[in-house]
Amino acid sequence: MGSTVATGRVAGKVAFITGAARGQGRSHAVKLASEGADIIALDICEDLPFAHSPHATWADMEETVRLVEAAGGRIVARKADVRSREQIDAVLAEGLEAFGKIDVVIANAAAIAYKNVLDITVEEFEATLDVNLHGVFNTVQTPVRHMIERNEGGSIILISSGVAYRATPSPDYSAAKTALITFARALANELGPNRIRVNTIEPGYVLTPALDNDKYGERTAELLGREPFASREEHRAAMWDQFKPRNMLPVGWVEPEAISNAVLWLASDESRYVTAEELKVDAGFADKSA
Amino acid sequence: MGRVEGKVAFITGAARGQGRSHAVRLAEEGASIIAVDICHDVDLIAMPLATREDLEETVREVEAIGGRIVAREADVRDSAQLEAALADGIAAFGPPDIVVTSAGVVPFVPFPTMSEATWRTTIDVNLTGVYRTVKAALPSMVEAGKGGSIVFISSGIVFRGGGLVVDYASSKAGVVGLMRSLALELGPHGIRVNTIFPTNVLTKMLDNEVFGAVVSNAVNEGRPFESREQRVEAMRGMLAARNMIPLGWIEPKDISEGVLFLASDEARYITSESLRIDLGFGGK
């Protein structure tokens, strides 16, 4: 790629994305890069003992880097844990060194224990909040200070979930994801005068490694009261049939790119007056009578 | 390649204001436009509505950017008029993929003196008018079997109390119920139904003497303003305080960007969504 002037719907912007090694985070990185943005990416690239499913690996992050560069973007990608302000700030310092500013923040990293309210321990409950709520606070505070100082506004996007609107058997995850909505509203109100917009996206079901893995397959079989799935394909087909009746549109899940389209719109100046908004990308999941 | 290339958009209230802006923006991104507007005033609505010249200006602006448009006078209170206008549009471009309901009125009357006739007029245009618009467009959309995107224009007032708008707020909230149930019913056809909630937009709906009197009562002790400039400045101060981003209003094009996003395939999995484009008004 030559050093031509970037074009696209977010040309010249710099976006900071957490949980960017795979799944939706990777998709956001590639989409924003293809529309002209530079990317600062981090991911823990390591499993967490309390978390139900395996997390991304460094090889996953290398693939994100490859795809962003193939889309014509520049990227600073590092291994870091959103529970650590120190680690986040170190990545941001490198990102600022490379690109000079931060216009967009996408708090996407998340972990989940997948346990019922009677089984989950308070330690596990706290561990989920640590990543999904405190981790988001950690992710946004330093960039917000930078944005206020720079005085050119900004767009902060928190990835919440459709579980904020409908019951699911994951009390830890539901509590953290719902808290993001009121957190965003408070933040939007405080930062409005600085033209910093704060919005949440509530995805419905998205087929990413968070669902598409063997451990989640075991959990699905358990919840459905049936014997283990013979293959990943069988698990996927069962999930599609399980989720589809919960959506208004006749699909079981949406692709990561569908979420990225919403991220792109909120990141771009097309939505310059949109703040404190809850944007559902969910095939009608939240509003459907169960 | 535009973001709604080859699609057909049916837009009500398209002679001026936000509706005109949607027509131009969607045309810019490759859609053909079927535009309708009443183009005359309505009994019991004190503020002037659009004119025939306004609708002609929309046609001119769409064509100036190379777009295609069929524009007709039609009242959303009259199904036959809507169907006739659509028939002309469908003959030219084929069935609509996109429907945008922007036609609306607001009488700004205090509740104690509001007549039932005024209440009925507002509901008839803003709520039943939306029902009629969808009713008129739907058969051809379902028959075409290509899915579609319906975008209602409600109002941020649904989330917060406002003065002199009991009829208007009720009509705009009704649209939300209509959206959810319709989204559920039309989901199997791949037809998505979403609603946008604008904060204030400085169109003729606010930039007129009827709303000017409301502002004057609120912030100028009922004394008339000496000029339009003075009126607009008073309006700005009064309205900015209600928004998280402290501006008085946004531009029609900000709503058009939301319409474009929801109308495009980028939003192919978004349905029953309440999209606020409102400077944070609804959450403040």
Ligand SMILES: NC(=O)c1ccc[n+]([C@@H]2O[C@H](COP(=O)([O-])OP(=O)(O)OC[C@H]3O[C@@H](n4cnc5c(N)ncnc54)[C@H](O)[C@@H]3O)[C@@H](O)[C@H]2O)c1
């Ligand atoms: N997949 C769905 O159905 C679904 C539905 C609604 C919301 N979401 C949300 O979407 C977002 C993206 O999830 P996904 O579906 O792409 O799943 P994913 O598991 O593929 O992605 C999450 C990423 O976060 C990383 N991560 C976990 N803990 C971290 C930490 N402490 N520090 C840094 N990185 C960490 C993981 O390594 C992983 O790469 C999450 O916030 C999730 O809660 C997902």
Ligand SMILES: NC(=O)c1ccc[n+]([C@@H]2O[C@H](COP(=O)([O-])OP(=O)(O)OC[C@H]3O[C@@H](n4cnc5c(N)ncnc54)[C@H](O)[C@@H]3O)[C@@H](O)[C@H]2O)c1
């Ligand atoms: N301007 C604002 O501050 C604001 C705020 C929130 C919501 N809205 C909504 O946005 C939409 C567009 O309003 P606008 O700001 O462009 O105002 P506007 O008055 O410029 O546009 C409304 C259009 O609807 C047309 N119309 C009225 N009654 C009609 C009927 N019976 N049949 C067909 N057409 C009819 C009018 O002639 C006019 O062209 C409206 O639904 C309005 O309620 C406006």
